[in-house]
Amino acid sequence: MLATNTASQENIALMRDAFAALTRRDLAAAAEFLSPDFxxxxxxxxxQMRGRRIWRRNxxxxxxxxxxxxxxxxxMFAADDKVAVRLRFTGTHTGEFLGNQPTGKRVDYQSYELYRIADxxxxxxxxxxxxxxxLTQIGAFPARHLMLMWLAGYRVWFAAGVGLLxxxxxxxxxxSIAA
Structure with missing residues:
Protein backbone atom coordinates (compact mmCIF):
# COMPACT_ATOMS: atom_id res chain seq x y z
CA MET A 1 0.00 0.00 0.00
CA LEU A 2 2.84 2.40 0.82
CA ALA A 3 4.43 1.89 -2.61
CA THR A 4 1.10 2.69 -4.33
CA ASN A 5 0.66 5.80 -2.19
CA THR A 6 4.22 6.92 -2.99
CA ALA A 7 3.65 6.35 -6.73
CA SER A 8 0.38 8.30 -6.55
CA GLN A 9 2.12 11.20 -4.80
CA GLU A 10 4.92 11.15 -7.40
CA ASN A 11 2.32 11.22 -10.19
CA ILE A 12 0.57 14.19 -8.56
CA ALA A 13 3.92 16.01 -8.27
CA LEU A 14 4.60 15.31 -11.96
CA MET A 15 1.20 16.72 -12.94
CA ARG A 16 1.63 19.80 -10.72
CA ASP A 17 4.99 20.50 -12.39
CA ALA A 18 3.46 20.03 -15.85
CA PHE A 19 0.57 22.38 -15.05
CA ALA A 20 3.01 24.93 -13.60
CA ALA A 21 4.86 24.97 -16.94
CA LEU A 22 1.56 25.24 -18.80
CA THR A 23 0.43 28.13 -16.60
CA ARG A 24 3.72 29.94 -17.39
CA ARG A 25 2.92 29.35 -21.10
CA ASP A 26 6.18 27.40 -21.39
CA LEU A 27 4.87 24.85 -23.88
CA ALA A 28 8.34 23.45 -24.57
CA ALA A 29 8.84 22.66 -20.87
CA ALA A 30 5.29 21.31 -20.54
CA ALA A 31 5.77 19.05 -23.58
CA GLU A 32 8.81 17.45 -21.91
CA PHE A 33 6.45 15.92 -19.36
CA LEU A 34 4.66 14.05 -22.19
CA SER A 35 5.71 10.70 -23.58
CA PRO A 36 6.79 10.87 -27.26
CA ASP A 37 3.72 8.83 -28.28
CA PHE A 38 1.34 10.85 -26.09
CA GLN A 48 -7.69 9.89 -30.71
CA MET A 49 -4.96 12.35 -31.54
CA ARG A 50 -1.33 11.50 -30.91
CA GLY A 51 1.96 13.18 -30.24
CA ARG A 52 3.52 16.23 -28.68
CA ARG A 53 3.25 18.22 -31.91
CA ILE A 54 -0.55 17.85 -32.05
CA TRP A 55 -0.83 18.58 -28.32
CA ARG A 56 1.23 21.75 -28.75
CA ARG A 57 -0.79 22.84 -31.81
CA ASN A 58 -4.03 22.46 -29.81
CA MET A 76 -6.12 16.70 -8.06
CA PHE A 77 -5.93 13.13 -6.85
CA ALA A 78 -4.30 9.92 -7.98
CA ALA A 79 -4.74 6.18 -7.85
CA ASP A 80 -2.27 3.76 -9.38
CA ASP A 81 -1.16 5.20 -12.75
CA LYS A 82 -4.06 7.68 -13.10
CA VAL A 83 -4.33 11.31 -11.98
CA ALA A 84 -7.69 13.10 -12.00
CA VAL A 85 -7.75 16.89 -12.23
CA ARG A 86 -10.59 19.41 -11.97
CA LEU A 87 -9.67 22.79 -13.44
CA ARG A 88 -11.26 26.20 -13.73
CA PHE A 89 -10.40 28.38 -16.72
CA THR A 90 -11.11 32.12 -16.85
CA GLY A 91 -10.12 34.51 -19.60
CA THR A 92 -11.14 36.73 -22.50
CA HIS A 93 -12.01 35.63 -26.02
CA THR A 94 -9.72 37.82 -28.14
CA GLY A 95 -8.72 35.36 -30.88
CA GLU A 96 -10.47 32.95 -33.24
CA PHE A 97 -11.80 29.87 -31.42
CA LEU A 98 -13.34 26.88 -33.20
CA GLY A 99 -14.31 29.09 -36.13
CA ASN A 100 -15.74 31.84 -33.91
CA GLN A 101 -14.27 35.29 -34.36
CA PRO A 102 -13.07 37.20 -31.25
CA THR A 103 -15.84 38.72 -29.15
CA GLY A 104 -13.98 40.23 -26.21
CA LYS A 105 -16.31 38.26 -23.92
CA ARG A 106 -15.16 36.66 -20.69
CA VAL A 107 -15.23 32.91 -20.21
CA ASP A 108 -15.36 30.98 -16.96
CA TYR A 109 -15.69 27.22 -17.27
CA GLN A 110 -14.66 23.86 -15.83
CA SER A 111 -12.63 21.02 -17.27
CA TYR A 112 -12.47 17.49 -15.89
CA GLU A 113 -9.36 15.65 -16.93
CA LEU A 114 -7.82 12.24 -16.40
CA TYR A 115 -4.20 11.42 -17.10
CA ARG A 116 -2.31 8.13 -17.31
CA ILE A 117 1.30 8.13 -16.21
CA ALA A 118 3.82 5.60 -17.58
CA ASP A 119 7.57 5.51 -16.99
CA LEU A 135 -19.59 28.49 -26.65
CA THR A 136 -22.55 30.06 -24.85
CA GLN A 137 -20.33 32.61 -23.11
CA ILE A 138 -18.70 33.76 -26.37
CA GLY A 139 -22.08 33.92 -28.11
CA ALA A 140 -21.47 31.02 -30.50
CA PHE A 141 -24.36 29.14 -28.96
CA PRO A 142 -27.18 31.51 -27.95
CA ALA A 143 -28.33 31.13 -24.35
CA ARG A 144 -31.98 30.91 -25.51
CA HIS A 145 -31.09 27.72 -27.42
CA LEU A 146 -29.55 26.30 -24.28
CA MET A 147 -32.73 27.09 -22.35
CA LEU A 148 -34.87 25.49 -25.07
CA MET A 149 -32.69 22.37 -25.02
CA TRP A 150 -33.02 22.18 -21.25
CA LEU A 151 -36.78 22.61 -21.40
CA ALA A 152 -37.10 20.06 -24.21
CA GLY A 153 -35.37 17.50 -22.03
CA TYR A 154 -37.84 18.10 -19.23
CA ARG A 155 -41.06 18.46 -21.23
CA VAL A 156 -42.20 14.94 -20.34
CA TRP A 157 -41.66 15.59 -16.64
CA PHE A 158 -43.28 19.00 -16.96
CA ALA A 159 -46.35 17.49 -18.67
CA ALA A 160 -46.55 14.76 -16.03
CA GLY A 161 -46.32 17.37 -13.26
CA VAL A 162 -49.03 19.51 -14.83
CA GLY A 163 -51.24 16.44 -15.24
CA LEU A 164 -50.68 15.40 -11.65
CA LEU A 165 -51.40 18.91 -10.40
CA SER A 176 -65.44 19.83 -1.63
CA ILE A 177 -68.52 19.68 -3.90
CA ALA A 178 -69.48 16.22 -2.61
CA ALA A 179 -69.06 17.30 1.04
Whole structure:
Protein backbone atom coordinates (compact mmCIF):
# COMPACT_ATOMS: atom_id res chain seq x y z
CA MET A 1 0.00 0.00 0.00
CA LEU A 2 2.84 2.40 0.82
CA ALA A 3 4.43 1.89 -2.61
CA THR A 4 1.10 2.69 -4.33
CA ASN A 5 0.66 5.80 -2.19
CA THR A 6 4.22 6.92 -2.99
CA ALA A 7 3.65 6.35 -6.73
CA SER A 8 0.38 8.30 -6.55
CA GLN A 9 2.12 11.20 -4.80
CA GLU A 10 4.92 11.15 -7.40
CA ASN A 11 2.32 11.22 -10.19
CA ILE A 12 0.57 14.19 -8.56
CA ALA A 13 3.92 16.01 -8.27
CA LEU A 14 4.60 15.31 -11.96
CA MET A 15 1.20 16.72 -12.94
CA ARG A 16 1.63 19.80 -10.72
CA ASP A 17 4.99 20.50 -12.39
CA ALA A 18 3.46 20.03 -15.85
CA PHE A 19 0.57 22.38 -15.05
CA ALA A 20 3.01 24.93 -13.60
CA ALA A 21 4.86 24.97 -16.94
CA LEU A 22 1.56 25.24 -18.80
CA THR A 23 0.43 28.13 -16.60
CA ARG A 24 3.72 29.94 -17.39
CA ARG A 25 2.92 29.35 -21.10
CA ASP A 26 6.18 27.40 -21.39
CA LEU A 27 4.87 24.85 -23.88
CA ALA A 28 8.34 23.45 -24.57
CA ALA A 29 8.84 22.66 -20.87
CA ALA A 30 5.29 21.31 -20.54
CA ALA A 31 5.77 19.05 -23.58
CA GLU A 32 8.81 17.45 -21.91
CA PHE A 33 6.45 15.92 -19.36
CA LEU A 34 4.66 14.05 -22.19
CA SER A 35 5.71 10.70 -23.58
CA PRO A 36 6.79 10.87 -27.26
CA ASP A 37 3.72 8.83 -28.28
CA PHE A 38 1.34 10.85 -26.09
CA UNK A 39 -2.35 10.02 -26.68
CA UNK A 40 -5.04 12.74 -26.63
CA UNK A 41 -8.70 11.85 -26.02
CA UNK A 42 -11.11 14.80 -26.22
CA UNK A 43 -14.79 14.46 -25.35
CA UNK A 44 -16.86 14.76 -28.50
CA UNK A 45 -13.95 14.02 -30.85
CA UNK A 46 -14.52 10.61 -32.46
CA UNK A 47 -10.84 9.71 -32.80
CA GLN A 48 -7.69 9.89 -30.71
CA MET A 49 -4.96 12.35 -31.54
CA ARG A 50 -1.33 11.50 -30.91
CA GLY A 51 1.96 13.18 -30.24
CA ARG A 52 3.52 16.23 -28.68
CA ARG A 53 3.25 18.22 -31.91
CA ILE A 54 -0.55 17.85 -32.05
CA TRP A 55 -0.83 18.58 -28.32
CA ARG A 56 1.23 21.75 -28.75
CA ARG A 57 -0.79 22.84 -31.81
CA ASN A 58 -4.03 22.46 -29.81
CA UNK A 59 -2.65 24.47 -26.87
CA UNK A 60 -1.28 27.23 -29.09
CA UNK A 61 -4.69 27.62 -30.75
CA UNK A 62 -6.32 27.77 -27.31
CA UNK A 63 -3.83 30.31 -25.94
CA UNK A 64 -4.21 32.41 -29.11
CA UNK A 65 -7.99 32.47 -28.63
CA UNK A 66 -7.72 33.26 -24.90
CA UNK A 67 -4.30 34.87 -24.33
CA UNK A 68 -5.08 35.96 -20.77
CA UNK A 69 -6.53 32.58 -19.72
CA UNK A 70 -5.96 31.70 -16.08
CA UNK A 71 -5.78 28.05 -15.08
CA UNK A 72 -6.78 27.17 -11.54
CA UNK A 73 -6.33 23.61 -10.31
CA UNK A 74 -9.28 22.97 -8.02
CA UNK A 75 -8.78 19.27 -7.29
CA MET A 76 -6.12 16.70 -8.06
CA PHE A 77 -5.93 13.13 -6.85
CA ALA A 78 -4.30 9.92 -7.98
CA ALA A 79 -4.74 6.18 -7.85
CA ASP A 80 -2.27 3.76 -9.38
CA ASP A 81 -1.16 5.20 -12.75
CA LYS A 82 -4.06 7.68 -13.10
CA VAL A 83 -4.33 11.31 -11.98
CA ALA A 84 -7.69 13.10 -12.00
CA VAL A 85 -7.75 16.89 -12.23
CA ARG A 86 -10.59 19.41 -11.97
CA LEU A 87 -9.67 22.79 -13.44
CA ARG A 88 -11.26 26.20 -13.73
CA PHE A 89 -10.40 28.38 -16.72
CA THR A 90 -11.11 32.12 -16.85
CA GLY A 91 -10.12 34.51 -19.60
CA THR A 92 -11.14 36.73 -22.50
CA HIS A 93 -12.01 35.63 -26.02
CA THR A 94 -9.72 37.82 -28.14
CA GLY A 95 -8.72 35.36 -30.88
CA GLU A 96 -10.47 32.95 -33.24
CA PHE A 97 -11.80 29.87 -31.42
CA LEU A 98 -13.34 26.88 -33.20
CA GLY A 99 -14.31 29.09 -36.13
CA ASN A 100 -15.74 31.84 -33.91
CA GLN A 101 -14.27 35.29 -34.36
CA PRO A 102 -13.07 37.20 -31.25
CA THR A 103 -15.84 38.72 -29.15
CA GLY A 104 -13.98 40.23 -26.21
CA LYS A 105 -16.31 38.26 -23.92
CA ARG A 106 -15.16 36.66 -20.69
CA VAL A 107 -15.23 32.91 -20.21
CA ASP A 108 -15.36 30.98 -16.96
CA TYR A 109 -15.69 27.22 -17.27
CA GLN A 110 -14.66 23.86 -15.83
CA SER A 111 -12.63 21.02 -17.27
CA TYR A 112 -12.47 17.49 -15.89
CA GLU A 113 -9.36 15.65 -16.93
CA LEU A 114 -7.82 12.24 -16.40
CA TYR A 115 -4.20 11.42 -17.10
CA ARG A 116 -2.31 8.13 -17.31
CA ILE A 117 1.30 8.13 -16.21
CA ALA A 118 3.82 5.60 -17.58
CA ASP A 119 7.57 5.51 -16.99
CA UNK A 120 7.57 8.93 -15.33
CA UNK A 121 5.84 10.65 -18.28
CA UNK A 122 2.26 11.65 -19.06
CA UNK A 123 1.26 8.97 -21.55
CA UNK A 124 -2.42 9.73 -22.16
CA UNK A 125 -5.09 12.28 -21.37
CA UNK A 126 -8.88 12.26 -21.40
CA UNK A 127 -10.30 15.80 -21.47
CA UNK A 128 -13.93 16.63 -20.79
CA UNK A 129 -14.18 20.42 -20.89
CA UNK A 130 -17.46 22.27 -20.56
CA UNK A 131 -17.53 23.35 -24.20
CA UNK A 132 -21.22 24.23 -24.12
CA UNK A 133 -20.52 26.86 -21.46
CA UNK A 134 -17.59 28.34 -23.42
CA LEU A 135 -19.59 28.49 -26.65
CA THR A 136 -22.55 30.06 -24.85
CA GLN A 137 -20.33 32.61 -23.11
CA ILE A 138 -18.70 33.76 -26.37
CA GLY A 139 -22.08 33.92 -28.11
CA ALA A 140 -21.47 31.02 -30.50
CA PHE A 141 -24.36 29.14 -28.96
CA PRO A 142 -27.18 31.51 -27.95
CA ALA A 143 -28.33 31.13 -24.35
CA ARG A 144 -31.98 30.91 -25.51
CA HIS A 145 -31.09 27.72 -27.42
CA LEU A 146 -29.55 26.30 -24.28
CA MET A 147 -32.73 27.09 -22.35
CA LEU A 148 -34.87 25.49 -25.07
CA MET A 149 -32.69 22.37 -25.02
CA TRP A 150 -33.02 22.18 -21.25
CA LEU A 151 -36.78 22.61 -21.40
CA ALA A 152 -37.10 20.06 -24.21
CA GLY A 153 -35.37 17.50 -22.03
CA TYR A 154 -37.84 18.10 -19.23
CA ARG A 155 -41.06 18.46 -21.23
CA VAL A 156 -42.20 14.94 -20.34
CA TRP A 157 -41.66 15.59 -16.64
CA PHE A 158 -43.28 19.00 -16.96
CA ALA A 159 -46.35 17.49 -18.67
CA ALA A 160 -46.55 14.76 -16.03
CA GLY A 161 -46.32 17.37 -13.26
CA VAL A 162 -49.03 19.51 -14.83
CA GLY A 163 -51.24 16.44 -15.24
CA LEU A 164 -50.68 15.40 -11.65
CA LEU A 165 -51.40 18.91 -10.40
CA UNK A 166 -54.58 19.08 -12.48
CA UNK A 167 -55.65 15.71 -11.07
CA UNK A 168 -55.06 16.82 -7.48
CA UNK A 169 -56.96 20.07 -8.04
CA UNK A 170 -59.86 18.21 -9.70
CA UNK A 171 -59.99 15.69 -6.84
CA UNK A 172 -60.02 18.45 -4.23
CA UNK A 173 -62.74 20.37 -6.07
CA UNK A 174 -64.88 17.24 -6.45
CA UNK A 175 -64.32 16.36 -2.79
CA SER A 176 -65.44 19.83 -1.63
CA ILE A 177 -68.52 19.68 -3.90
CA ALA A 178 -69.48 16.22 -2.61
CA ALA A 179 -69.06 17.30 1.04
Missing amino acids: IINLAGVPH LEAFFNAFPDIQIETQD GKIAEEWICSDMLTI AGVISTLMLS
